[in-house]
Ligand SMILES: Nc1nc2c(ncn2[C@@H]2O[C@H](COP(=O)(O)OP(=O)(O)OP(=O)(O)O)[C@@H](O)[C@H]2O)c(=O)[nH]1
């Protein structure tokens with residue numbers, strides 16, 4: 409099997425969510441209907457049906473990606489039958505599916521009903537949330553920390569749900585700027601606060617292990633929505649809270 413025949417599973421949609429088989433469009437000429445579907449939109453899907461279908465699709469995906477890894481190992485000149493590599497294609501397939509499991513999650517699922525009515529006028533900041541993501545250009549990890557702040561508007565969100573939202577978007581193929589913005593927009597959508605701020609600081613292994621090879625470089629991105637964008641004092645308070653020990 410050549411790598412190019414698996415385009416259908418390696419492509420992903422604009423939103424990068426997962427699409428139920430029952431709602432999949434007919435395969436195009438380039439797509440093979442025997443392959444697992446592209447990961448597209450999960451948002452309106454029914455959970456039980458999705459769980460059932462996703463188990464089957466997961467198995468198909470592992471198999472298809474394993475074949476691709478066999479090809480990669482062959483192309484590297486490796487002997488795929490030597491003992492140490494026998495299970496490597498399958499392990500690698502399971503690993504990359506784990507690294508990209510955010511495609512199978514929707515914000516509404518991870519937040520569930522952990523949104524609480526609360527008259528709170530003060531800023532909430534959850535900082536130093538660890539993330540591991542994959543750079544969409546090189547498929548190499550980038551990792552670091554995320555800080556999220558918001559100014560409540562009669563509602564607060566369960567603290568762990570903020571970390572879970574971060575996980576939904578970081579466990580996908582990403583660029584750091586989009587990841588930062590997606591987290592901010594998801595918090596906005598979940599609780600409609602007066603404003604949201606997100607700061608992400610990461611090390612990109614594609615700049616460390618290869619390419620520019622700048623071992624100590626870090627990338628900082630931010631996304632500010634509502635009062636965090638409009639009001640300098642609010643933004644400064646957020647930034648200073650993210651820096652406090
Ligand atoms: N803006 C942005 N760029 C990223 C991110 N992750 C990786 N990149 C960059 O994506 C770019 C891809 O550039 P190309 O010239 O197409 O690829 P390349 O030849 O491998 O580039 P080098 O890394 O410079 O060797 C590189 O500059 C990467 O540093 C990210 O999260 N955000």
Ligand SMILES: [Zn+2]
Pocket residue numbers: 543544545546547548612614615
């Ligand atoms: Zn990269």
